Amino acid sequence: MTPFLDALRQRLGEAGLLIGGDLSAYESDWRKRYPGRALAVARPASTAEVAAVLRLCQEHRVPVVPQGGNTGLVGGSTPDDSGGQLVLSLARMKRVRSIDAANASLTAEAGCVLADVQAAAAGAGLLFPLSLAAEGSCTLGGNLATNAGGTQVLRYGNARELCLGLEVVTAAGEVWQGLSGLRKDNTGYDLRDLFIGSEGTLGIITAATMKLYPQPRDRLTALAACASLDDAVALLGLARARAGDALTGFEVMSQASLALLARELPQLQQPLGAAAWTVLLELSDAESVEHARAAFEGLLGAAIEGGCVQDAAIAQSLQQALAFWHLRESIPLAQAQAGLNIKHDISLPVSAVSSFVAEMDAALAAYLPGIAVINFGHLGDGNLHYNVQAPAGVAPAEFLAAHEAAINAKVYDAVQRRGGSISAEHGIGRLKREELGRRKDPVALGLMRAIKKALDPQGLLNPGRLL
């Protein structure tokens, strides 16, 4: 490999190539689930340098693993343990290239941290709505490569829907200049959306033009207690009909999720009593917080009258509004404290969520009495984090070793029967690659393989991921 590494060093300089030493930050994900060994870490500072790296990889047939903030959950951004894969970190490409306020768009490089993109938009008086737990360290390129979701999808869509254009380096080391601030452009195949969500297997995203939105005047949250998931779905319909696009959040938390939170993080106040399902609603109001409060009062009053809500609390201050969100966002931390669990990032048609949960809760209880389902998520998008924990007294590691495969099969079977997805927002990576091969429509898999072969004939881009 010396000629390859020499050529790389010559092109990238000392700062652009790490060989030897402690590369662990690049070789393993933050949860240490997918440790590997890198041939080296390339850290290009420009699109031209990324293109040069890709050309050298082609020439020397070296596989490339692109890496952003390395915050993924499915093993998409770390090398395997062969020691033969080059990690291509986009971390040095972190510039916000431009903001066009009149066009409500922003162009930034792939390595730009999501929170920095949000801050740049806010600095121009506008909103970049993509928001997720890892926003302090995940990067725009990774968000696009995995089509990240998050908490604002109900109103603003996934990363895909927020993107207007891309700059991409192909497997052959050519640069596609597809940055665009256009809302409408029907000049050929939608290459942009093909690269988005392809997890670095078709090309390397180096920059993107993203949509910005007006900042809402005010945001307000409320909690609502529902007796069943069907009631929560009815509340969603009511909220959409009454609030329209002002409804920017609709999250559910099961009773068990909030009980876990009370045990693990007792300092967090829970304003409503124990309900079967607690819904967090958010309104983003273009007028005023009073207008949002009045809208909430009308909506929740109607819902209580109609019977789909038992009790409700509207945040009385911005601080309380954030505290409601904090409840929802702390569930993963409470789960981590409670020990390993089996995670499922699934989506279903909203109309199928209730029957899925009823069937699966019963099936798991029958399979292993005492099993704990921690179920929460973005009901407005049909996206549940349906996580399963060991019964009390059973060691989590043993539980996973003994039951993970069987429980995954049960969950994914029930999802598949309802036309759902086994990966709503986390992607496939290494974790779900085999599962995808078994469950995805075979015609779709055939099309995907044909596209992969057409765009990366040598199979060097993030091999062993996704396909």
Place this chain on the structure above:
Amino acid sequence: MTPFLDALRQRLGEAGLLIGGDLSAYESDWRKRYPGRALAVARPASTAEVAAVLRLCQEHRVPVVPQGGNTGLVGGSTPDDSGGQLVLSLARMKRVRSIDAANASLTAEAGCVLADVQAAAAGAGLLFPLSLAAEGSCTLGGNLATNAGGTQVLRYGNARELCLGLEVVTAAGEVWQGLSGLRKDNTGYDLRDLFIGSEGTLGIITAATMKLYPQPRDRLTALAACASLDDAVALLGLARARAGDALTGFEVMSQASLALLARELPQLQQPLGAAAWTVLLELSDAESVEHARAAFEGLLGAAIEGGCVQDAAIAQSLQQALAFWHLRESIPLAQAQAGLNIKHDISLPVSAVSSFVAEMDAALAAYLPGIAVINFGHLGDGNLHYNVQAPAGVAPAEFLAAHEAAINAKVYDAVQRRGGSISAEHGIGRLKREELGRRKDPVALGLMRAIKKALDPQGLLNPGRLL
């Protein structure tokens, strides 16, 4: 061709195959710009029949031209004059298969007329927002194959953004079952968006699952007179900031457009005096028409005070609101009455629209004194219909013959310099295929050709279109 046609007839029956007789409705577009001659017209009644047609076409190497409502403007859906291409009409596949109100989605077949999709959604108390001039005869499949735009893009997006899933027959005659009511699904490459906008060159869309929205409680329109396009862009920013997502329409009409309207359709009342630019605004309100009126009064008051609006009129009734829209939608008819013209369906970053128009108006006036630019469109999306008519006294046909190529070059050069698109919402078809080859990023063209070859290796799907 007899064995091929015999096999087709056996599979499709008498009702499913037209040979000989008057096929002109299938062989020419409605404007009679792209007349051709078909080998035959296949009219399959089911997805399985479409798949059978495609398998026979593969076997006998017969090119296929898919056709929906045949309302396109770029020659994408009629056969060439070789007499060797099979027209595949989806007109018999027109069922709305299902509506899922709780999931706010609808599944319909490709041949379903757009107005029928809208009506089915309304019947379930929901809104299908795609709306365009041809909605009484264009079909859902054609809307998706060309990624149709229309008047509601500002808020709801193009056909692409409204689609959740597709059923597609591949070139090999396999069926990809990608119908989905999912809002989030990160399981592999985005095949859906690859087929959307591919103009029938990668596969045949046979059905789609589309998003539905709550019906707005009320809609209200207003007209605003602006002294310049810069003022109109400033008004757009103000309207977005104040009204948020309630702003569902923002159209501009130049003074020359409204003057043409006054000449050709004098029965249409024009409430405002002659302004350099007249903006049509639409608010969709989740609360009430009074709330919308108050929002308009606040917005337009602020705009007049700020100087970007000279005069304004808010519709006083639903009838007047529709009359305002009717003004905007009648411009193409007035143009047709006035004779042939050179049409440009372009898009630009909103921030670049004003400089483009200033440069191009001056360039065209210098090129040919007396030339008339009829400029109108969806300013909120940066999409202009920048159409050019002959000077008074010059016969339109002669004008086109002498000047079309030169004027197109001027317009597209100026668009390209600003990162704009030569086809915002009408597609490429036959009309702009060569232009695309000259102007599209060569790396993008290479990627498109590689994908075409991977998915349609024999090149039988809508050949000579797009690529």
